[in-house]
Amino acid sequence: MTAGAHAGRRDPVRIVCDVLLWAGAVLGLVCMIGGVAAAVFDVRPMVVQSGSMSPAIPTGSLILAVEVPADQITEGDVVSVVDRNGTRITHRVTDRHAVATEGAGPVALTLQGDANEVPDAEPYVVVTADRVFAHVPHLGYLVAWASGPVGMFVLGGVAVALILSLVRRTPQRGGTGSALTPVIVAGAAALGIGGLWLHPSVRPAVTQAAFTDAPTVGVSFIAASVPAPVGAVGCTNGASFSNQITLSWPAVAGQTSRYQYRVEIYQAALLGGENTKLLHSYVLTGTSQVVHHSELNRDFLWSGTGNVVVYGTVDGTTWRSSDDLRRTIVVGLTGSGFRCS
Amino acid sequence: MSAHRAVSSPRRRFRIASVRLRLLLTLGLVLTPGVMGTYAAWTDTATVSGIELKTGTLDLAVGATAGDQLTGQGGTWNYTALSLTAMLPGESVAKPITVRNAGTTPLKYTAAASTTNNTLSPSLKLTVVANGTVGGSGSQATGNRTGSCTGGTPWVTAVPVSTTSGSSSFPAAAVVLQPGATTSICVLVALDGTAPNTMQNQTSTLNLVFHASQP
Numbered sequence: 001m002t003a004g005a006h007a008g009r010r011d012p013v014r015i016v017c018d019v020l021l022w023a024g025a026v027l028g029l030v031c032m033i034g035g036v037a038a039a040v041f042d043v044r045p046m047v048v049q050s051g052s053m054s055p056a057i058p059t060g061s062l063i064l065a066v067e068v069p070a071d072q073i074t075e076g077d078v079v080s081v082v083d084r085n086g087t088r089i090t091h092r093v094t095d096r097h098a099v100a101t102e103g104a105g106p107v108a109l110t111l112q113g114d115a116n117e118v119p120d121a122e123p124y125v126v127v128t129a130d131r132v133f134a135h136v137p138h139l140g141y142l143v144a145w146a147s148g149p150v151g152m153f154v155l156g157g158v159a160v161a162l163i164l165s166l167v168r169r170t171p172q173r174g175g176t177g178s179a180l181t182p183v184i185v186a187g188a189a190a191l192g193i194g195g196l197w198l199h200p201s202v203r204p205a206v207t208q209a210a211f212t213d214a215p216t217v218g219v220s221f222i223a224a225s226v227p228a229p230v231g232a233v234g235c236t237n238g239a240s241f242s243n244q245i246t247l248s249w250p251a252v253a254g255q256t257s258r259y260q261y262r263v264e265i266y267q268a269a270l271l272g273g274e275n276t277k278l279l280h281s282y283v284l285t286g287t288s289q290v291v292h293h294s295e296l297n298r299d300f301l302w303s304g305t306g307n308v309v310v311y312g313t314v315d316g317t318t319w320r321s322s323d324d325l326r327r328t329i330v331v332g333l334t335g336s337g338f339r340c341s
Numbered sequence: 342m343s344a345h346r347a348v349s350s351p352r353r354r355f356r357i358a359s360v361r362l363r364l365l366l367t368l369g370l371v372l373t374p375g376v377m378g379t380y381a382a383w384t385d386t387a388t389v390s391g392i393e394l395k396t397g398t399l400d401l402a403v404g405a406t407a408g409d410q411l412t413g414q415g416g417t418w419n420y421t422a423l424s425l426t427a428m429l430p431g432e433s434v435a436k437p438i439t440v441r442n443a444g445t446t447p448l449k450y451t452a453a454a455s456t457t458n459n460t461l462s463p464s465l466k467l468t469v470v471a472n473g474t475v476g477g478s479g480s481q482a483t484g485n486r487t488g489s490c491t492g493g494t495p496w497v498t499a500v501p502v503s504t505t506s507g508s509s510s511f512p513a514a515a516v517v518l519q520p521g522a523t524t525s526i527c528v529l530v531a532l533d534g535t536a537p538n539t540m541q542n543q544t545s546t547l548n549l550v551f552h553a554s555q556p
Contacts, residue, residue, distance in 0.1 A: 021363045021364070022363060024366065025364075025366035025367055027367075027370045028366035028367045028368060029366050029369065032366070117415035118415065118550070120554075123508075155371050159368060162364050162365075162368050163368070166365060212399070212554045213401045213414055213415065213448075213554075214401075214415055214550050214551060214552050215401055215402065215403050215410070215416055215550075215553075216415070216418070216548050216550045216551075217417075217423075217548070217550075217551075218418065218420065218546055218549075219420050219530065219546065220545075220547075221424065221461060221532070221544065221545055221547065222426040222543075223427075223428045223461055223464075223532060223536070223541055223543050223544070224426075224427040224428055225542035256427075256481065256482055256484030257482065257483045257484060258429060258484035259484070314429055314430070314484070315484075316430070316431065317534070317536070317538075318538050319429075319430065319536075322541075
């Protein structure tokens with residue numbers, strides 16, 4: 001007897017059982033306190049199914065969140081919201097805009113997973129959101145497993161065994177260990193399976209890569225610019241009594257067939273300054289233009305200096321070159337006084 | 342011997358009580374994950390029961406005709422064939438973009454267009470047609486390059502693009518692509534015929550972002 005009792009005390013199996021039971025008791029107490037606290041403070045546990053928030057929150061984490069009003073959410077918070085498809089998304093707030101102008105109205109949140117290169121396509125308009133305040137890596141796997149059929153079966157079996165041990169009458173003398181042994185073995189087996197589950201090599205592929213992907217196609221568009229002729233406007237007097245002159249300018253190379261020259265002849269302002277009165281204008285693709293005195297829309301009895309402006313345009317548009325070529329001509333009262341200056 | 346029994350007996354009673362208390366507390370450890378699991382929300386993907394999760398990769402690739410560009414996460418592909426320089430008002434360009442699911446899980450995507458600046462973009466008009474037939478005519482020399490997207494399903498037609506237009510996406514209903522599947526879209530960009538003189542020599546880079554996520 002004594003020898004048996006002494007032997008039982010030193011039995012390594014019993015020591016292990018004792019330690020396991022203590023560990024189970026302490027962890028169980030923590031779990032129960034945590035569960036009550038969670039119920040009191042409305043803490044929402046969630047299991048992270050994807051790595052889009054890794055490395056901060058890896059796949060399989062158990063995260064704890066509490067509901068907070070939208071006005072308490074700031075950029076950088078990790079919040080959990082439900083998108084329009086009913087999918088729960090837990091990502092980080094990268095931008096927030098108040099929808100209502102004042103007060104604690106709804107806000108539009110832009111969320112982005114830490115591992116995602118772009119924000120979620122959909123902005124989330126929320127009045128409240130579940131803000132994540134804690135996460136425990138890997139624990140989500142255990143919770144997921146526990147809520148699955150196998151986990152339910154194993155945990156249920158252990159629970160039944162524990163309850164049976166509790167309601168059982170005091171074990172026979174010296175039999176405490178032997179009565180507990182099946183329970184401990186079952187518990188150890190459950191923990192062992194759970195531990196194996198946590199090991200990446202054994203664990204079923206729970207890591208769903210719920211990443212987003214946002215490839216970008218970049219395309220550049222450059223509008224054309226309209227150049228002006230470079231050089232000087234040439235001018236040739238017509239034959240006597242022809243009442244005309246010929247203006248010419250250098251060609252601009254490499255232009256599309258929509259490129260045109262516009263020639264404008266102004267009445268020079270009396271004291272210099274801006275050209276005001278347009279006497280005549282021409283649009284052409286060639287590089288010379290005959291100007292007849294009779295074409296000019298002169299004021300009655302006006303004669304003096306005419307300003308010639310030549311620049312580039314594009315057919316069918318209002319586009320014109322920013323530069324132009326200029327020269328002056330002499331506009332007489334009659335055609336015989338119409339000369340290059 | 343008997344002295345030993347006398348000493349051990351209360352200790353043993355205490356021990357049995359201790360064992361029972363610890364058993365009770367251990368019950369909490371066993372039950373809590375189960376209870377928590379039944380009301381824990383699943384985050385990041387559609388709700389599933391138990392642990393029937395899938396493994397896979399989500400990858401949207403694009404390209405001119407084969408969807409051979411931008412495999413893997415994100416990235417930017419400069420589609421030079423769609424780019425146009427020395428654009429005159431009224432000119433346009435149309436090219437195909439093939440969107441391919443290069444991952445192993447189904448995906449859904451929408452597209453959004455925005456520009457890097459707003460200098461030329463006020464006069465740029467974007468048209469996107471799913472399964473449209475790409476056409477083109479004219480030449481730079483004649484200043485009448487013209488692209489066309491015929492047939493197919495228009496997603497957007499001659500909409501302006503700007504630095505902020507990326508917040509609106511198209512089409513209205515996201516396109517679902519099975520792994521390996523492709524869709525071809527015709528993208529047409531035109532410089533408005535009424536583009537003002539101030540648009541001369543301006544440049545804008547248009548970014549078409551394809552947002553892919555799980556359906």
